[in-house]
Structure formats: structure tokens, C-alpha cells
Amino acid sequence: MKGPGKLLARSGPTGPGPADAPGFWLENEAHRDWLAADALKQFDFFRKSKRKDGGFHTLDWKGKPLRIQLQELHSTTRMIHAYAMAELCGAGGADIVDHGMQYLAQGHADGEGWAWGAEGSAPSDRRRMAYGHVFVLLAASSAHLIGHPGGQPLIDQASQVLMDHFWEEEPGLFGADFGPDWTPLDSYRGMNANMHGVEALLAAYEATGWEDYLNRAGGILGFFLGQMAPAYGWRIPEHYGPDWSVDLGYDGDPMFRPAGTTPGHSLEFARLLLQHWDLSGRPENEAPSVAHDLAQQALTDGWAEDGGLIYTVDFDGAPLLTDRYWWPVTEGIGVLASLIKLDPQEIYEEWYRRLWTFAHEHFIDHKRGGWYPALNAKGKPVETQFKGKPDIYHALQATLYPLAPGLSRQITSLPLITS
Template sequence: MTPGPENAPGFWLDTPEHRTWLAEDARKQFAFFRTALRPEGGFHTLEWNGTPRPDPLQELHCTTRMIHSYALAELCGVGGAEMVEHGMRYLAEGHRDGEGWAWGVEGQTPVDRRRMGYGHVFVLLAASSAHLAGHEDAPALIDAATEVLEQHFWEDGPGLIGPDFGPDWQPLDAYRGMNANMHGAEALMAAFEATGREDYLEKAGSILWFFLGLKAPAYGYRIPEHYFTDWTVDAEHDGDPMFRPAGTTPGHSLEFARLLLQHWDLAGRPDSGAPETARKLVERALADGWAEAGGLHYTVSLGGAPLLRDRYWWPVTEGIGALASLIKLERREEDEIWYRKLWSFAAEHFIDHERGGWYPGLDAAGQPTETQFKGKPDIYHALQATLYPLAPGLSRQGTTLPAL
């Protein structure tokens, strides 16, 4: 099943065949993940066939991403209000743990009470998207998440999101990271779109400037992931293989490039050099990350050598989003070649055309496998890969979303 007319001249974004294919994949994803609703609260992680996995643990970023994704379903006209309401209730009754939200919950009981910046920014994203979709509790959740982020996570000096905390709000360690900040920029821009408050856009800009205006050029447009307390680069860090792997992550460079263009657009497209920076990030990430057999290596060194060669679905989705943004700004043939290559690889290797959803990883032969990620871990990344190309602008929020 091809995602577009294979040998057609021009750009797939301009063809009804490709746009129809994108809309159909989005609808299949929405249909597949609706079965994740857990009657007693929250959401199941699903096996490849759509049955619930037995693990009772629900992590904060998974709950919030489901809320966000089905808020997009509501905005696209295919119905997501029930899923949003279910997730919002679970945030309040399951994850809410005093001042802040617990990272891991089983049933109604927090079992991992860490206060993670990565998780808290997704609370803000979920609240902002739910607000755009009309949920009555969303404005209060935006305010609550903003207050916690500003009081505990935001560091005024560097203008960045800082450490993670234990349940007593004592820092867990000296680590500072790029990943929470990248998704922080995403959430802050969503909050700006939901509320119109300029301070959200300013904070997102501060994050983008540090990582993309200062750090990326100093490292050949690779973005260091890990930092010491004073925000100098920790080039030797090798921690959690999912959230803190050694090296730099091409998928994050692609994601950051798209977010930079979104911020530039929301800010009125100033003469800031953002499109040029985004292009350099995309070109470097694809040159470093593309594997000989296709797909993107998970991590590379700060010099560009492959480190973790596992090929996951989400870096491909982020490449699609970044390239779609570049193509919307300027029709370049080299971008179209990469856009078609990524979609064609995804359609052949990652997408479950029969049941919906995307497989999380590939083995050496290019067949679906489970290594770091089990089941079909979420709808968030793959859904956005289908919606960004369909949206007329550089944002996925509000009235810019397509009707499916």
C-alpha cells in the first residue's frame, strides 16, 4: 500500500491521493486506540492486535498524550470527547498527588511519586489541547500545571526547565536534560494557542534559543541531550536507555526543527533565521541518522557516528513532520525526495495497515519487533505525522486542523 502516487511529478502534499491516504491512516489510528480506554480509569497499553497488555502501571506521559491525541480527534471532527473526559478524570483522580502529578499510577494509587519535568509539561499540553476541544475543566488545569511548572521546574537564570524531583520536592539529582525542555517548548506553544498569553510563547522561545541558537551551531547542528547543573554539556552521560541514552538523538533534532518553525510562525515570522536553522538541523539529522537498510538510528555520537542502531517508529514520524513543514514554506525537490522516502519506508515497515497503529521497532531484517517499546506504545507520534501534512499551516492546533 503506497502512501502516494509513486512517480508523480511535483509534491505529494498537493495530491488528493496522498491527502486521502493520510486522512485514512489517521482515522485508523483513532479507531485502534479507542479500545485503550480502561473502564476503571486511565488507558491500557495495547498489544499489536489491540488487546490490553497486562501491566497495570500507567505513566503520566502516556495518559496525557492520549488526552492530547483525542482532543485532536475532536478538533478533526471524528469524535474524541469521551476519551478526553476519561483521561482528564484520571489525571485528577489517579495521577494528581498533592502539588503535582505522580509519574506512575496503578489503579487510583500513585506507585511512582517522582515529579518529572517531562511528565508535567505533558500535563500542560493535554490541558491546552483539551481546552481547544472545549473541555470545561481544561482552563483550570492549564493554570494548575503552569503554577507547578513555574514554582518548581522553571529556572529563571537560563530560562529552561530544570531538575526532576521526589515527592518531597527535593531534586533527584544534578541532571539537566534537553528532552523535557523540547517537549516543554511544545506544551508552552500549545498553551499560547489555547490562551493567547504571550509569556508562554516567550518561555518557549527561551528554550529554543538555548538549544538551537546556542548549542546546536557549536556542535555541527547536532543537539547535545545531557547537561550538568550549570547547563554545560555532559558529553559522557549514559543513563536511562529510553529517556537518557548516550549521545545525541537525530529524531529529537527533527522534532526540534518542526517546533522551531512553529514558534517562528506563531511569533509572526520575524527575520530570525529560523527556517535556515531548521533546515540545517533536518539535513544533519538525516545525514547522520539514516541507516543503510532504511529508518533512523536511535542515537549517534556528538561526532555523528551511530551508537544505538535500533530503528524506532517515532524518529521517522518526526522526520515526516519536519519535512512537511519545510515543504510548506518552500517547494524544494530534495525535501520531497526525503518526504517520500520516509513515508514509503513507514508504509512498508512500520504501519499496520490492517488493524491500525504503527509497530514500535524493527529488527535487522526490517520486520516488526519489541525491544525498548512493548506493544503499540502510543498514538501520539504517528498521528501527528499524518496531521501535520494535512494542516494548512505550521501548527496542529485550533482551527488549522483538517476535517477527517
Template sequence: MPQSAPGPEGSTPWLSSPEHRAWLTQEAERQLDFFARSIRPEGGFVSLDYDGAPMAHQLQELHSTTRLVHSYALAHLAGYQGAETLIDQGMAYLWNAHRDRAYSGYVWGVQGQQVADGRKLAYGHVFVLLAGASAKCAGHPDADRLIDDASHVLDTHFWEDGPSLFADEWNRDWTPFSTYRGMNANMHGAEALLAAYEATGREVYLTRAGRILDFFMRHVARDEGWRIPEHYTADWQIDRAYDGDPMFRPKGTTPGHSVEWSRLLLQYWDLVGRPKDGTLDIARCVVTRALEDAWDTERGGLVYTLNFNGTPDIADRYWWPVTEAIGVLASLLKIAPTEEDEQWYRRLWQFANDHFVDHVHGGWFPEIDAEGRPMATQFAGKPDVYHALQATMFPLAQGVSRYAKAFEDAPLWPVGQGQ
């Protein structure tokens, strides 16, 4: 299949270009069509291979279930037909399979109806809150009980009032697992808290999101040359010696997370009335540093991790850092556009279109080799729709916060159009 261009040539800003907006809408629909095959007849979801065929491995991880709920809730609000089937499937599986009736909370991995990995991770629990918030915006009848239950667990076991941050991990029975503290769970915690505030109006969610963002963006990032270290000790000091799983807890800093932090900071700033507090400058500093450090000038794309001085450590190129960079640049282009923002936005979309978008089957390839071709080293099949769907949908929204309301007010697929 020939590759369509992600936007027109010329000087027209892509966010206001009818051609680009039509391309984004079509690409979002292709992703949703592809991942709609994830339904597992017995409950939960299956992982999908490159061609959309179900994969044999049946372990269902908490972040995968929750991200599908969140993604199809946004799609439902935007008018995508059939999204409610996936929302219902995911909400039922969260409550009946992932929820731990014996010890409370939500287990990380489930196989069928059996617990396969009983760890209790903040990273997973904040995604439960995100799923509940998005499902509430989509009008799901079970959303409130999920929000309330996830909030109770986060309050009881993860939130630390002193530093105003989330602790990371426990055993299934809530006995200590480690003293590790991490940036990633808190970043997605801020994401979930902002969504929960938008869905419920409860100020506690907005306040906590602000405290998390303040620590990482106004203190850590500023002190670290606008980079954000991944790993911390129990008293929230940077753990520069930490070297964990090279995929999920790599050492050093991760530029894909830096751009994601910046988008969330702008979302928070918008929700609190855009005060004159230097937020836009901070976001720009973090984004500029990440792009300058991580862009592979010879091959294109963003390298996965950096050393603390900004030199590449893991030079592999994955899809999700590109999607997150697109997301923050779309926010910057809506707030205070510059020519450099426009150039980066186009450069990233062109690279994604050329190397990550699957123009035959739909969905995105998660990783590419040195020649820019799809490979399967760290990921089996296509992991999820969450990152790439947001990259296509968020630029189409009117503002930089309250995306659910924006899609409800101006659906991408009005009744009688689309699927």
C-alpha cells in the first residue's frame, strides 16, 4: 500500500491544515480498527501480532487492560462506533480479574481468571485511576466505583504525604517489596490525577498532580540541566548507580519521558488558569533539551536513554518517544507556536509515517533496527494503541487539557460518518 503523506507541503501550519487533520483522523481510525481485534471471548484481551492475529501468550498485564479502556473511552467520546464493547470488556476484567479480592488493590498480571503476577505496583494502579476517569467521561456505569476503589488504594498504600509523591511497589499482600522510588510511576500518576480531576472535579486530584509536577519539573529538571533522572532512593534522592531492567527501568534519563512530563505540565498549567509562573519556559527548556540530546542526526528518530550528561546510552529507537514528542509539540503549537516547533512537529510525523506506521495492517511497529526497518527484540507484536492513538487524537483537540470534553463537543466521527 502506498504511504500517504502526514501533511501538506508549504507554509500552512499542519495543525490548521485540513489535509493533516484528515490524515490524523484516518490514522486514528486505522489504529482503533486494528486493536478492536483485542477482545478475548473468555474475558480480557489478547496481544496482537503485526498482522492483527492473536498471539499465544495470554498473560494480561494491568497497564495493557487499563490503556485499552482509556483509549477506547476517548474514541467513544469522539464518535468511534463500537468502542463501548472494548470499554465494557476492560472494565469487567479490571473488576473481576485484576482486582484482588483477597488483599485489595489490583494485581499486575492475570492469566484468564488466575493471578499470574501478584505484585502491587503504583504504575499499574495509577492506570486503573486513568481508566476509571476516562470511562466516567464516556458515561460508563461502573466508572465511579473504579475511581473510588483505585483512589482508596493509592491513598492507603502508595501516596506519601511528606514528599507528596507515590511510592512504587509492594508484594501482593502489601508486605514490603523494595525501597525503590521511581519517576515513571509518578509521571503516569500525574497523568491519571489530571484525568481524574477533569472527570470528577475533585480538587485533591489537581492538588496532588501539581505537587508531583512541581518536584520533577521545577526542582529536579532545573537542577539536572533540564533532564529528569529515572530512579530514586527511599528518601527521594537521585540514585545514580541504579541499573535495572534495560527496557522498563533503564539507568540514566529517558528523553521520551521528558517530553511527556512537559505535556502534562502544560495540561496542569492550563487547568489552573495559565498563571504567569514560568511554566511555559520550563516546558520549553525540558523539550528542547530532550530533542537536542536524543534526536539521531544520522538515522532520525529518538534514542531510548541517555547518560546523565546527555550522551546516548541505549541508542535503540522505539515508537513511543516519538509519539510523546508529537504530543507536546502539538501543545506548544496551540499555546505559543514558533517556527522551530512547526519544523520539529513535521519532522517527527514524517519519521513516524516512514518507519513506525504500518500502512498495510494498521497500528504502529514498536521498534526499528539500524536501517529503520521493523524488528522484534524488546516487544512481541504490537503492544498497545495508547501512545500512538494519543499522538493522532490530541493534536485534533481544541485545547491542551480536558481532551475528553473536547472530543465530546467536537467528535472526529460524527454520527453517520466513519466506521
């Protein structure tokens, strides 16, 4: 893995860690305290999202509700997941989990599945998206971990819907999206829903111990990381046709289905690969080296000259969308933390410090809490693609995964929040 280049990690006494500290920040008490403090700030900031009439507000940078009525399924479910983590950490979150679970049942629920968008107490955008439904399974699994009475029933329900409608048995992947009557919307097949499907399946395995979840996650990882990634120079194709043939020329939604390949997704997938490998008993296979190769290529392709990770690149590594969002940085932090725990190399530490230093200087709102979602060309926060601070999910996990004792979530072992 190549080094981070001319920009070196730097931080003051209130930064993520002492720049001149020997060893690894994961073992540094000041860094771990700083991570815990940022997690608490995030929990406090996003508690204000709770709507009195059900669901959650999108908050502006100051923490005030924006006038956005549509609530998308992935946003509702990510809040449930995040505040289940708060509860497990000792920071308290059961009330928000319960609030979100009620809104899933009373706002998003639409017959057999869940509507992509809801307003008030009724579905409004009634598309049934694989991406949204796998997050229902994630939310259910996290709720179950804190003992919510609706957790296990929702795991069962979400699993049934996913297997009955979205799972394609022959490739062993999550497939088409649907309209309200379960008619396929189009012939598109995508990597993103499957990547988050792995996340949800692993969470369901950790919550229930049922190995079918682990096995299905392994099959998805085998296709995208065992076949596709090495065939395309460790850049993962995002878009596919109905027969799961790669569509290199696809150019759809600029946020959810952009052209090219996404370094942030490679970083996220690499962490999930290590999580699956760890949960599988750390078998003697190539998972650690594949995670290394994916992370190396993503960081090489994605790191901008003036810092941050760009959104998308072509399959020769040429930049496409050079927007710099918060979430690729958080996913880089997550996989680097896992790689350091597994094989503590200096080059991983250089990147880990660099990403945290950049986040500290550009993305984190130290005064009010939460992270800004995007930067302009001068490295200043900007509202273009995103309005306000859209969610807690990515940035929270960036603070919690380094603190967990292993490569899996194992959030239940974290003592830091109550210390």
C-alpha cells in the first residue's frame, strides 16, 4: 500500500490524537477518549430529529428541523440502528429505537413490504427498493440486540420479504426493485443494495446466530469481491444487467447510481469482508489480502490532491465525480481500523491518522455536533447534494468501530460511553 504522500497527519491538543505519538492511535487513550466524545456529540445532536407526529426530521446544520416532509426508508432504519448502538454503549437510545420501530409499522409499512418514502402516517413514494428493505433487516437486528420486543418479529418479516421478492437464487444476490404491486421497475441490478445486504445479513447473524445469514453474505462477497473486483483491477463494478453481466457504461442517478466505480464502496465492502471472515472463525483464505488490495486501490484512486476522497472514478482510475463527501472518509476509517487490529502496519496507521485529521479539520462540527456532509473546492462545508446534516449512521460507525475490540461490531463490549 502506497503512503499518503505529502500531507502528513497533524492535530493540535484538541484533535483526534497526538501527531507525534508513537505506535497506533487505536491504543492511545487520548484518541479513544476523543472518539467517545465525538460519538456522544453525535448522539446528542441527532436526538433532536425525533418528530412528535412520528418518524424523524432532517436537521439543518444548527440542529433545527428542515421543512422536508418526505421520510425515506433508509433514513428511518438507520436512525433505529444508530440509537440501538447508543443503547448498547450506555448512552441511552431505547426511546428513539421504539419511536423508529413504530414509524416503520405506521408510516412505511405498505402491505407485504415497506414503502421507500412516507409522509405523516402514510406511504407516499410506494416503490419497494432492495436498498431500503435490507436496511429494515439491519434495523430489526440492532433493535433485537437491545431487547426490543419487535426486533425478532421484524427480523422474521424482513427476511421473508427479502427472500420472497428480492433474492435471486441462482446468482445468490439481491436483485430488482419493484413498484407497489411488486412489478419490477426495470431490469437494473446493482452492487450497492447487495453491499448493504451483506451488512444487514451479518447483523442478523450476530443477532440470531442463524448461519444462513452468514452463508448468504458470504455468497454475495464471493461474487463482488472474489470475482468482480480482481477482474477489474480491484475496482468494483457497480451496475449490472438482468443476467448480472457488468454494464460499464451505465450512468443513472448521480447519488445512488453514478457512472464508474466508487472508492468509498470499496472501502466499505473491504471492512464487511473482514467482518464476515472474523465471524466465520477466521478461516485460512485470502480475505485479509483482498481487503488490503481493495483498500489500497480505493485510497490510491480516491485521495484528492488537497485532501478528502472523491466520489467516483473511471475503471482506469481517472476522476469522474470529484465531489468530496463525508461518508467515504468514514468508511476508510472503518476498514483501516480493522486492518490495524488484524495486522498493525505503519502504512495503515499513516492513512488512519490522515483520514481522521482531515475529518477533524473539515467535516466535524465541533461546536454543535454531527458532521457536515460535503465540501466545496476550498474545503469548506457546502449544501449542494445534501441539505442539512442528513444522518448519523456513517460518522457514528467511524467512531465506534475503532473502539470495538474485534473486527465484528461487538458494540456490546464497549465500556467507553459510561466512563
